[in-house]
Amino acid sequence: MLFLVTIGATFLTVESLAWSNAIFLGLIVLCVWSGVDAINNVFDVDLDALSDPSRAEYTRKLGKTGLFVATVFSALSLGLGVVTMSPFVILFIMIGILFGVLYSVPPFRLRKTACKPLVNFTVGAVPVLIVAAFFDVFSVNMVILVLTIGITTAINSLWEDLADYSSDSANGARTVPIILGFRRGLFFTLAMGYCLVPLMILVGMLFQLHSLHYFVLFALAVFVSLRLHQQRSTLFGSKKTDTKKLLEAGEILAKDFVIVAIIYTLSLVVSSYLKISPFLF
Numbered sequence: 001m002l003f004l005v006t007i008g009a010t011f012l013t014v015e016s017l018a019w020s021n022a023i024f025l026g027l028i029v030l031c032v033w034s035g036v037d038a039i040n041n042v043f044d045v046d047l048d049a050l051s052d053p054s055r056a057e058y059t060r061k062l063g064k065t066g067l068f069v070a071t072v073f074s075a076l077s078l079g080l081g082v083v084t085m086s087p088f089v090i091l092f093i094m095i096g097i098l099f100g101v102l103y104s105v106p107p108f109r110l111r112k113t114a115c116k117p118l119v120n121f122t123v124g125a126v127p128v129l130i131v132a133a134f135f136d137v138f139s140v141n142m143v144i145l146v147l148t149i150g151i152t153t154a155i156n157s158l159w160e161d162l163a164d165y166s167s168d169s170a171n172g173a174r175t176v177p178i179i180l181g182f183r184r185g186l187f188f189t190l191a192m193g194y195c196l197v198p199l200m201i202l203v204g205m206l207f208q209l210h211s212l213h214y215f216v217l218f219a220l221a222v223f224v225s226l227r228l229h230q231q232r233s234t235l236f237g238s239k240k241t242d243t244k245k246l247l248e249a250g251e252i253l254a255k256d257f258v259i260v261a262i263i264y265t266l267s268l269v270v271s272s273y274l275k276i277s278p279f280l281f
Contacts, residue, residue, distance in 0.1 A: 035073030036100030088133035112173035120157035125150035216267035
């Protein structure tokens with residue numbers, strides 16, 4: 001998904017189909033977050049054992065190879081950053097790696113704290129910042145795009161916390177849903193998701209995106225609203241609602257948000273492409 005974000009951000013920045021630059025920058029981003037994800041897998045084995053057993057088992061089989069993979073991808077991303085000869089590109093790559101370490105590695109382990117969404121903000125923000133640094137474009141439009149993508153990944157992390165509520169509770173994590181309680185954490189996450197819509201509309205207006213962008217936003221908002229209506233008795237019913245049903249509803253909505261994020265990312269790329277090359281539209 002971040003690879004696609006990078007391609008879309010490149011198109012919007014240079015206002016042309018700069019495929020070679022887009023793919024090159026996308027490769028840098030892919031290496032950064034592949035390294036970060038490998039680090040997370042190594043230190044998240046205990047949590048994954050409850051929420052994703054197959055992933056935890058695979059990580060255990062890798063052993064120290066997991067850290068080697070993380071090191072290779074991190075070094076590769078820095079090497080590609082050096083090729084750009086841009087100090088800011090290298091800086092943002094290093095920031096991405098640094099926050100990946102803070103997210104996963106003890107004694108920091110921010111993955112288990114209420115700071116997790118703030119750290120995950122960088123997951124979306126860094127790819128766009130790398131694009132901005134590569135082309136030396138730090139306009140208001142780019143800042144808004146950085147905020148939009150960064151906040152999207154931050155909200156996605158809240159949904160992940162809801163899906164991992166049971167395993168996080170068992171492992172002593174202090175994520176936002178655990179601090180607020182599952183129900184209030186769920187409502188807070190939903191509110192944040194709806195607040196993101198105006199920001200996405202603003203991005204479309206600033207970059208003069210194709211009407212497809214707005215159509216997809218409307219469709220996704222309707223989709224989420226229909227899902228909430230479907231789960232209304234569980235979510236908005238009595239506070240004595242069975243906890244198991246509430247957790248199941250949270251997991252459904254968490255999966256829905258992943259779908260929403262992927263579709264929005266694809267629409268952003270396609271809308272960027274159609275702005276430059278309308279084709280049949």
